[in-house]
Amino acid sequence: MNSRSASPQPAAARVRRRPAGSAKSAQRIADIVRASREVFSNRGYESATTTEIAERLGISEATIFTYFAGKRDLCMRVIEDWYDEIIARIDEGMPRKQSLRAQLAYLVRAHLRLFLVQGTGMCALVLSEGRAKGQPLGDELVPLQRRYTAPLMDLLARGQTSGELRADVSLRLMRSMIYGPMEHILWEAVVAHKPIDIDAAADELIDVLWPMLQAPRAELAALRRMRSQVIAAADAAGR
Numbered sequence: 001m002n003s004r005s006a007s008p009q010p011a012a013a014r015v016r017r018r019p020a021g022s023a024k025s026a027q028r029i030a031d032i033v034r035a036s037r038e039v040f041s042n043r044g045y046e047s048a049t050t051t052e053i054a055e056r057l058g059i060s061e062a063t064i065f066t067y068f069a070g071k072r073d074l075c076m077r078v079i080e081d082w083y084d085e086i087i088a089r090i091d092e093g094m095p096r097k098q099s100l101r102a103q104l105a106y107l108v109r110a111h112l113r114l115f116l117v118q119g120t121g122m123c124a125l126v127l128s129e130g131r132a133k134g135q136p137l138g139d140e141l142v143p144l145q146r147r148y149t150a151p152l153m154d155l156l157a158r159g160q161t162s163g164e165l166r167a168d169v170s171l172r173l174m175r176s177m178i179y180g181p182m183e184h185i186l187w188e189a190v191v192a193h194k195p196i197d198i199d200a201a202a203d204e205l206i207d208v209l210w211p212m213l214q215a216p217r218a219e220l221a222a223l224r225r226m227r228s229q230v231i232a233a234a235d236a237a238g239r
Contacts, residue, residue, distance in 0.1 A: 032074070108205055123190050181205055185205075
């Protein structure tokens, strides 16, 4: 491994050195990030080197360090862009006009599918090398993970406001109740190489989680609201 790539960077130095001030610079950064994702996905953080990334692009290693302070900075940019892509994909497909349960089911299924079908290597990187504090990327992933889980937190908050979800359970605990089992499923599939039926796993998870998250008597309240809506619609039609 190249010594410059492996050496830890001081906290103050972990910033991208040059902004993409031109179309050419922006394209160069995009190419570096793309090649870096491939290398980090295949090799993991420790085994990846900026030397290999530069060789894949046919550029000098110094060019990479023109835009990124080091390997850690580059890897964080790769993960950040990957998270942004997932957030955008989930946001685009969110069935906002459907029930809260349907939206939660979509979010769980999309999360598992995007991680297991389209991002297995990146998923392994985050799970095995970036989750625990004290590891090279662990502490720095925390703000990214908070931003990544924001859509779920918004969904849960709306559910509490509408009375569909329990108000006596904190949003943070609800988030852990949902992401905890999903992370376990991902770990078995990516790290332990256990075959996973994504749709079946998502359905089973929602079937278990929803009764725990749902507010007491929420189902009865929903039926009453539906009854009121049907009566109102019938009255309007009869006028």
